Amino acid sequence: MNKSAVDIIVFTCNWDGLSCIEAAAQAGLQYPSSVKVVRVSCLSRLHQGLILRAFDLGADGVMLLGCEPGKCQFDADSNLVAQECEKARKVLRLLGIEERRLILDLTPPGDGRGFIQRVTNLIKEIEQLQIAIPTEA
């Protein structure tokens, strides 16, 4: 399998987000093993702390994969995750870490190809940033 030096954490919701990843798998679409998927029931579960924790633990990029606005299984307001994502971005900005490393991807169900494309883009973009997030001193 092709291996990337870029570690990505994908937080995915259990519904439309996960369906994309499953669709990709069923279609035999490949993505690097350095992409790790963490499943949550809904992206509203996410908190800025968890997102930052991923970076703290060494992730180079974080993708939040969930249902499109209005499509949430729990009727949760997708603004919740947007707000947390925005706060995390602001903290990243203060830390001097590129905000592009964190993306919020609200997707229609079953879009395996789209998922692969976006996660690959994220990896490429981070690779282009060249300056990897420095590892712990």
Place this chain on the structure above:
Amino acid sequence: MAEEELRIGVFVCDCGLNIAGSVDTEEVRRWAEDLPDVVVSVRNKYTCADPGQEEIKKYIKEYKLNRVVVASCTPRLHEPTFRACVEEVGLNSYLLEMASIREHCSWVHLHEREVATDKAKDIIKISVARARYLQEQHEMEIPVTNTALVIGGGVAGIQAALDLADAGHPVYLVEEQPSIGGIMAQLDKTFPTMDCSICVLGPKMMDVGRHPRIELLTYSTVEEVSGYVGNFKVRVRRKARYVDETMCTACDKCAEVCPVVVPDEFQQGFSSRKAAHIPFAQAVPSSYLIDMDNCLGNNPIACGKCLEACEKQCIDLNMQDKIVELDIGTIIVATGMGIYDPTQLDEYGYTQFDNVITSMEFERLICGGGPTDGHLVRPSDQETPKRIGFIQCIGSRTENRGHPYCSNICCMNTVKDSLLIKEHHPETDIYVFYMDIRAFGKGFEDLFRRSKEEGVHYIRGFPGEITEDPETNNLHIKVENTTLGCVEDYNLDMVILSLGLEPKEDLKKLTNILNLSQTSDGFVMESHPKLKPVDAPTPGIFFAGCVEAPKDVKDSVTQAGAAAARSAIVLNSGILTMEALKAVVDFDICNSCGVCAKVCPYGAIKVDVKAKTGAQITAAACAGCGTCAAECRFDAITMQHFTDLQILAQLDAALESEPEKKIISFLCNWCSYAGGDLAGVSRLQYPPNNRFIRTMCSGRVDEKFILHAFEKGAPIVLLSGCHINDCHYIDANHWTKRRAEKLWKRMEKLGIRPERLQLEWISAAEGPRFAQVMRELEKMRQQVTPEEIEQTKKVLAEHRLSKKKDEEEDESSEA
């Protein structure tokens, strides 16, 4: 002094097999014959026994010996024996020298006969070297003034004064208050017997007042003390009391008319008195006085009512303080203690809440002679409290606002107080908040048990805070009951803070006047905490009562008796003989720099640095530590019997052959040398390479001795004395420490490893540690290379030549 021909006799002792078992004494004897100036060398089975002593006397006469070296046990054991022995045949006792080949040789090298024999030879050689420089000394005799001064008229001072006076000695009793009686006069009852305090004290106070040999100076303070044991000069200020105490009949007329009303200190401020007043009913002398701070003044227009009222006309508002000068033989300090002020413990609200009172205030509230005639009421509403709490350890056992020590009396005082309350009002609920109840004295546990049987609740835990209900003035206490581990609440009517004791506020002033030291807790320091507990380190001064440490009435009285007896020993003697270990100044060399006066722990040296009249040493006050001689950089001070010449000769002898194998140890007589003795008695084995030089105090060890030893090739030098704060000469070993620290720096500068000079505090009880130190020194010795020794010798020889220059630099840098 004409040079006399030296004729030294050496007496080697077998000590049965104690020495002869490990040392070939005959070989040693024979060898000693060849030492310089030795005219005879004798071996004896038991030198200290009568036949042995007879033999010494015989040889002194026969060979006209003028120096005697006894090679046997430690001088700490038999030096007095042999001194007396040589005196009997007319040889000055200071011409005797002892070589300790038992404690420091045969016993610590039990199984190495050859090694021990060689070491014994070396020890004798060192002793002979010293003996050659010994001088006759004459002990000083000083007359003793047969009069004692007791400072402080509490129960301890009263008892000490009575005991001495009854034993026939004239006594001055100085008390700063207008009446004697002290704190005990303010107490209601005393534990553990629960007898009335003033009822037992009152008669003693009266005895003092009428004793033909006691002169009572109340309302007086000691302002200045000079002189020394047997011959103190004391200046006392007798404050004006404005009433002639010899005429006053205590008729109370002056107080009746006096218009000034102030709080009564004796009643802890619970009632009032006039400016013209008597301190309390049983006061001795039974005389009124006028409190001039509050008196309206000596102005007939302003007041002057008392002058008119006094039929005997004993009031004189123009009275002045008087100074009296006393000649005193011994001084007993019995100035008592202070009582902790709980104001700063704001969590207990002493200043905010009326019903939080102190244990001293309680004494007056429960006392029949108190402001309430003994009816226990609480201050806020004069009602009898039904629920009372005691909080223990107020100001004691803490580093946070208070004192770290246990105040000794407060537990039993509270136990007593609880029973007093139960006596008056058995239905009262009493809670004692404590950490530990210390009931260690005779009858104490019984009293504690009675208190518990009466239903007093003892709750282990200190309250965190007291709050007050502003309506009822009741108090609310929160405490963790630590035996149960849970927080409890108590609603109480009154809380009594069980106050700790502390050194008197102005004790420092007195210790300065008397040149005494204070221990870390602030009380006065004894000469020895176990064996001389009532002696001050300064001869002729003794302690009684709480000035030494917190204690109860019984202990104060016991100690007063002891101080009186110790004092009487001096007063009875008429003449005191003092060991001739004294420092002597050579005025030709002394330039009055004042260093000796600064380091003397006894204040025995006075130097007028401006007049440059030379250091004046009061021989009678000199205790012979030799610190001054070591610190004097001009060598203007000779420490008799421990002179530079003697010590340098010892070093030369010790390091004459194979210096690289020797360790020079300077040991103080009282602790480290004794520690070495104990190692010997305990047969603790250690390497044989050390050579001991005994000085009375480590403070005597001049830096030049140490450098001399290094220059002569010693690989390692040990400097050892009593532990800091245990010094036999008050604090002379602080100077030892300072000197070592300076020397380390200097050694470093000279390129000599500072570790080659070791400083160890070894007490007389630390035999095992002594042996351990010896072993460690030997390990260190092995690390010192011959090259290093040679280099040091070279550097020091050069250094000695340029020393003068160094000293000048030192002087300017210190200035």
Place this chain on the structure above:
Amino acid sequence: MFDFEKEINYTRARLCLDCGKCTIVCPVAQHDSEFNPRLIVQRRLVQASSLPDDTIWSCLSCSMCVERCNYFVKFPEFIHALRAEALSEGAQLQCSHGGTLQSFMHLMARDDIHQDRMGWLPSDIELSEQCDTIFFVGCAPYFDVVFSDLEVNTLDGVKGALRLLNRAQVPFTILENERCCGRDLLLQGDREGFLALAQANMKEFSRRGVKKIITNCPECYYTLNVDYPKIAGSTGITVTHMTKVLAPLLRNGDLKLGETEERVTYHDPCALGRGSRIFDEPRQILGTIANQGIVEMEQNREKALCCGASPWVHCGAVNREIQKQRLAQAGATGAEILVTSCPKCQIHLKCAQKGDRNVTQIEIRDLSYLAAQSLDVVVAQ
């Protein structure tokens, strides 16, 4: 191996008299009968090896116990050691706020991180570039992002402080890559994390030749002043708190502040009050501003109640109770503004206000901010 013996000696824990005064004054113990400082010490002293003691996470490090302890047993530091020990044995922290604060603190410690530390700086603030005095900003820029829901503006205090310094012509500069002082990591037992931050900061101090540090945050002040020298020995740097700078300026007339009509009360932050014995200066400053004087809360100065702040771990119902208790004390004074000088106090008290509309909704303001606001009054006059 964790050397607990050293910790016991350092904290003087063996001197504990077992008297229980700490239990009475401890704000946590008042609300949580399981929490007993005395027993925490005793349990650890008698047990040869540590057993998990869950109560250790509740301590606020407010030092109320030390204030009353007969032997000054350093209980908060004992707790920090217990926490460090527990962490070394695998205990899991229960981080508040999803661990946000821990995460950004750890990220900040990284070697070649380049923070955006100046973005918030108002354009009218003058920095003296080559100055060897720095103003240590602290985590306020981060707090204001993380706690934006609470509408705390802890940067207001910082900006206020800077305006005051400018006005008084006290020169200073700000480090472009200042790190968190690390106090909260130290308190929660994360010694490695603390050390990484402290070393990064100290490296920067010495690179810049810093001689003097001014802080507005009491926690930074305490850490830089007390904890840093413990690691590095004497740093040779003078650390001073804003109130210590301001009070003499006012006394000498080198700075004039305006007045406010509002009644104020002052909340002593633990690190500034009990920790650093700075009780008077904040009151002197406040005294010149508040023309109605300061109304003190029931518990003030040495006895001031903690805001209930934890080092961002194990925050729970007890913390909330303490916060409410403190706010109730503030409310009882009748004051309109509760003034404090600590961003963490502001965050925690506001959190309590937001969480329960029934608690006193007294306004909470930073002392330096209040003082800076009063400058406008002076200008207006």
